[in-house]
């Protein structure tokens with residue numbers, strides 16, 4: 776799907792609507808967040824943020840500029856302990872919390888919403904890749920990006936996976 780594709784904006788809106796559902800589900804689960812920002816410092820936290828090409832396109836359409844090459848050790852959109860790409864941030868950023876009591880719920884939410892994202896991609900004939908954040912950011916110029924638009928309402932937060940635990944695309 777390209778910038779000029781008639782269905783691109785519809786797809787972007789559908790992804791944002793899905794993100795709003797994710798945020799509501801996470802808020803209902805009520806994981807504890809101490810706002811340390813550690814989850815965005817990947818090496819320190821010991822995990823990798825994986826996302827799909829669909830999420831990457833929405834992220835790149837709304838995120839601030841960044842320098843390349845992108846380190847796999849941390850997210851370039853984190854400033855201090857804050858996220859500068861909060862509106863378009865991907866599924867993993869929305870779902871992941873380090874609260875140990877929330878892990879099973881977080882995993883279930885990831886499975887549910889990742890499946891729905893993939894369904895959207897299939898329905899629209901959109902590309903589907905699943906890779907670490909730095910892969911998409913470093914190759915951004917080589918990939919079609921969905922158009923930006925009004926942000927969908929959102930409230931809150933990664934599938935972050937341990938290194939080597941990539942989900943199948």
Ligand code: SF4
Nearest residue numbers: 815850852853858868
């Ligand atoms: S995009 Fe995700 S990993 Fe990056 S700063 Fe925002 S919440 Fe953290």
